[in-house]
Amino acid sequence: MQDYDILVAGAGASGMCAAIAAAREGKRVLLVEKGGMLGGSNTQSLVCPLMGFHAGGRQAVRGLAQEIVDRLARRGGTLGHIPDPLGVTATITPIEPEILKQVYFEMLREEKNITLLLHTLITGAAVEQGRLAQVEAAHKGGKALFRAGVMIDATGDGDLAALAGVPCVFGREKDGLAQPMTLVIKIGGVEYPKIRAAMAARPDQFVLRKGALEDSYVAVSGYFEAVEQARSRGELTLPRDRVLLFQGVREGEAILNMSRVVMKRSTDAWELTQAETEGRAQADEILSFLKKNIEGFENACLMETGAMIGVRESRHIQGRYTLTERDVVSGAEFEDAVALCAFPIDIHDPQGKDLHWTKTDTAQCCEVPYRVMVPESVGNLLVTGRCVSATHEAAASVRITPTAMALGEAAGIAAALAPSGRVDRVDAAALRERIAQRGGVPGKKYM
Numbered sequence: 143m144q145d146y147d148i149l150v151a152g153a154g155a156s157g158m159c160a161a162i163a164a165a166r167e168g169k170r171v172l173l174v175e176k177g178g179m180l181g182g183s184n185t186q187s188l189v190c191p192l193m194g195f196h197a198g199g200r201q202a203v204r205g206l207a208q209e210i211v212d213r214l215a216r217r218g219g220t221l222g223h224i225p226d227p228l229g230v231t232a233t234i235t236p237i238e239p240e241i242l243k244q245v246y247f248e249m250l251r252e253e254k255n256i257t258l259l260l261h262t263l264i265t266g267a268a269v270e271q272g273r274l275a276q277v278e279a280a281h282k283g284g285k286a287l288f289r290a291g292v293m294i295d296a297t298g299d300g301d302l303a304a305l306a307g308v309p310c311v312f313g314r315e316k317d318g319l320a321q322p323m324t325l326v327i328k329i330g331g332v333e334y335p336k337i338r339a340a341m342a343a344r345p346d347q348f349v350l351r352k353g354a355l356e357d358s359y360v361a362v363s364g365y366f367e368a369v370e371q372a373r374s375r376g377e378l379t380l381p382r383d384r385v386l387l388f389q390g391v392r393e394g395e396a397i398l399n400m401s402r403v404v405m406k407r408s409t410d411a412w413e414l415t416q417a418e419t420e421g422r423a424q425a426d427e428i429l430s431f432l433k434k435n436i437e438g439f440e441n442a443c444l445m446e447t448g449a450m451i452g453v454r455e456s457r458h459i460q461g462r463y464t465l466t467e468r469d470v471v472s473g474a475e476f477e478d479a480v481a482l483c484a485f486p487i488d489i490h491d492p493q494g495k496d497l498h499w500t501k502t503d504t505a506q507c508c509e510v511p512y513r514v515m516v517p518e519s520v521g522n523l524l525v526t527g528r529c530v531s532a533t534h535e536a537a538a539s540v541r542i543t544p545t546a547m548a549l550g551e552a553a554g555i556a557a558a559l560a561p562s563g564r565v566d567r568v569d570a571a572a573l574r575e576r577i578a579q580r581g582g583v584p585g586k587k588y589m
């Protein structure tokens with residue numbers, strides 16, 4: 143049994159920011175991660191670019207998220223914030239996942255208040271008198287028990303909250319289906335001049351921001367006809383209507399976000415195994431389709447696949463406030479706002495091949511209230527990252543990495559401020575001020 147001030151479950155984008163923020167407030171933090179690396183989906187599943195740092199010309203996410211980008215830049219691991227070629231959001235931030243892994247370990251080496259425990263899965267929770275009294279975990283050495291004044295669930299899947307009995311909704315409210323999973327593929331040997339030429343010749347085949355072809359960076363959402371024809375020939379069997387890729391940080395590289403595994407639950411190991419297996423078969427199919435059919439990919443080669451399939455959606459906790467589609471679309475504001483979300487609703491069809499972007503103005507953003515991280519029933523538990531309290535539609539916006547980072551930072555500071563560990567008694571105004579002092583953007587007036 144080991145005691146800490148704050149326990150953070152999961153070292154993804156949100157958990158990393160939560161742990162670092164709490165440690166910088168002087169708290170002793172235990173960070174427990176089931177894998178062997180830091181960064182969650184951005185590193186283990188190669189998910190990038192980061193999207194949603196800006197609303198129009200104004201920066202909506204700063205603080206630790208920007209510090210991470212600055213550290214990446216110093217190592218040549220990002221192209222910085224650049225206009226989104228697809229015009230879906232104001233800016234995108236291409237990053238190199240391998241360098242992000244190094245940045246996160248570098249940051250933890252500097253944080254003397256954080257104890258890191260890798261290769262350890264949170265497996266149990268004991269709730270006593272409305273408080274999470276103890277957390278159980280499993281690793282190669284056996285079972286471990288931990289206590290902390292405040293626990294932060296940053297597992298993406300809401301594992302700790304579910305174990306503690308917090309009510310959760312899985313995927314869509316109407317049928318429990320979640321957005322599809324994607325095995326992200328990194329390829330090399332891509333000839334971008336040929337792709338640009340195809341875009342210039344057939345702009346109707348691509349989603350492109352006006353003027354994007356003059357930029358030096360390329361992103362592809364298109365080749366609709368080629369994909370449809372390959373599907374009708376039986377060369378492509380995955381449920382996908384387009385090629386979706388982003389130029390990498392290094393010459394000739396691309397991150398392909400094209401595979402699609404539908405109707406599988408990431409919280410069930412059997413289904414997750416099927417998803418991994420299907421995702422890898424799709425990776426082979428995609429690469430041979432591109433090499434055979436699309437100019438610019440003739441010499442493409444497989445460089446890396448995610449160590450784990452990317453999970454877009456699973457559980458959403460039911461918190462003291464549930465963010466809705468209307469909040470996102472209307473750019474809602476809240477008295478207890480702690481972060482901003484500057485990304486449209488981006489739903490990859492849970493059953494089929496479509497992609498729905500609910501276009502909000504790229505200059506617009508919505509505030510995210512503290513209450514989406516606060517469960518009703520457990521007094522010393524906060525939940526951050528993609529499993530916060532949001533409907534399927536709102537989660538399709540708020541799940542984006544920079545906002546997950548901003549929420550994590552807010553959760554870490556809130557855990558440090560919570561009187562006697564009572565997260566429901568955190569003074570929202572004081573929390574907002576502290577986030578702003580730390581360089582974050584807790585609401586629109588701080589942009």
Ligand SMILES: Cc1cc2nc3c(=O)[nH]c(=O)nc-3n(C[C@H](O)[C@H](O)[C@H](O)COP(=O)(O)OP(=O)(O)OC[C@H]3O[C@@H](n4cnc5c(N)ncnc54)[C@H](O)[C@@H]3O)c2cc1C
Nearest residue numbers: 152154155156176182183193264297298452453527528543
């Ligand atoms: C295919 C795909 C494409 C996407 N595209 C983009 C994009 O282009 N731009 C963008 O900004 N965002 C994108 N996203 C969204 C974004 O990547 C994530 O929603 C966000 O980064 C989530 O961060 P998180 O910290 O909440 O969760 P995660 O990154 O999932 O981190 C959770 C961490 O918890 C650990 N963990 C889980 N369970 C346990 C447990 N029981 N015990 C201990 N540790 C545990 C995991 O190993 C992981 O490290 C995409 C997501 C996917 C899957």
